[in-house]
Amino acid sequence: MSAIPKTRRIVIEANPAALGTSSSAPVRRARDYAGPFWAIRGDLVRRDYLLIAIGSFILFVGSWWGISLSGIVPKLFLPTPLDVIDRLIRWYDSGNLVIDTQISVFRVTSGFVLSAIMAIPLGLYMGTYKPVQAFFEPLVEFARYLPAVAFVPLILLWVGIGEGAKITVIWIGTFFQMVLMITENVRHVPTAQIEAAQTMGATRSEIISKVILKSALPDILDTLRITLGWAWTYLVVAEMVAANSGLGYAILQAQRFLQTGEIFGGILVIGTLGLLMDQLFRFIHRSAFPWLHKR
Template sequence: MSVYNPLPQPDAQTVPVRLSRWRIRGELTRSTQWCLALAGLLLPVLIWWAFSAAGLANPMFMPGPDAVLRRLAHWLQDEGLMTDIGISLYRVMTGFVLSTLLALPIGLYIGTFRPVQALLEPLTDFIRYMPAAAFVPLVMLWVGIDESSKILIIFIGTFFQMVLMIAEDVRRVPMAQIEAAQTMGATRSEVIKLVILPSARPALLDTLRITCGWAWTYLVVAELVAASSGLGFAILKAQRFMQTDKIFAGILLIGVIGLLTDQAFRWIGRLAFPWLKR
């Protein structure tokens, strides 16, 4: 009787390194990772520069990178760029921190206790589909037009999404871990403190990283409310005067700040959870 003999597998040392890079969830050296990241960031800029240098677009509507850099330098020297960055950073991070402080316990309880889930999840799911921009008139009536209104818009834009994502992170904690702790006599509070939270922390950090990015996307909406400074306000003001180079500069600045924030969260994750590959 013949026995099926599978083809011999190549030894791991004989597999070319270039092929291992394309394995599903394969590893990259740090230098390769940085080179690819740099290429991914520079390629759109090079295409943009070539497009504008070839005269394929009206500079009024599509300024080149050199024009945007000149506008950025002028903004920095004469128009208070650092003040705009500082006030926008304050608004975004304050709204985000307030969302985090409230969403963490609510999401934890929604993901842990079914009665809380049944009570709060449908309402949260309903509100999260309402666009934050639609709340601008109400926010102006509720809290006026000072800084609290901008912060509240960012809070509304991030809080309800964050609650549901945190609840889902908590629900992903394996039930076997919870049952093992209960078998050993752990109380409900001990299960939450010693099992659920430690197990869900990496996912919770990723949720905060993602929702912090969403907070930046609501900046322009937040600064619609009677703002006189900030990156979003500068973009809206530049629109009225057809300063497309300044619009590009403001959008790119928000992207750069958001990218730095994202990398800061990743760095914190690598320090806090070194066993995870990030």
């Protein structure tokens, strides 16, 4: 083995038949030579992944702490992590943090669910039937470039200043993108599956519900997970609309009084909530489609 060039040795170990060995002999993958961390599209054990992820957070917080303590940036503009935690504790003790969080979660969830209920069937039919796509796609493509904040005056006139206005802003920010992404998910369903169902005598409704939808469902769930992040980014915009509660409202109020500790605290709470909901979607995806996550 030592006389065989390295490139050749990789081929042999990846394919024992090249040396005439038994098929039951241990197979070593060629990518093992590249190292466990830097193999192209390689895998990481769960422990290593968690260590790297935790390390990135420690590096971020450490850099933030070091810059804020160095005096390069005044504390008025960049408070230390301890200042932010202290502000969060006071916010929690006042009872407003829990209430603001509950209200914001309700608004984001409502706008997101409303978008999903409308976008999934529309995207399903746009991806299945070209006439439906030709009718809706130009309008949706046009609407997705319109900034949601520009609709605020119209939303106040059409919907009023209640919860419906906040939910509508989040809906506008997520619906049009979601429709187009789901359309692409549906169009990626292999034509061979559809032709096989037609050969077996399946009706159009059966092909749509039992072939196309089920085949596209893993990608649709990923699309929902991605667009949920957009729903959270529109929260502050939504809570500009005649709001008197919510995390976005608290951030805007803190801005007026230069309370940067509360601004950072609100941002961290929103980020944490978004991360938790993202991980919930990942768990659902792994539970519903375990064969896609096998190593």
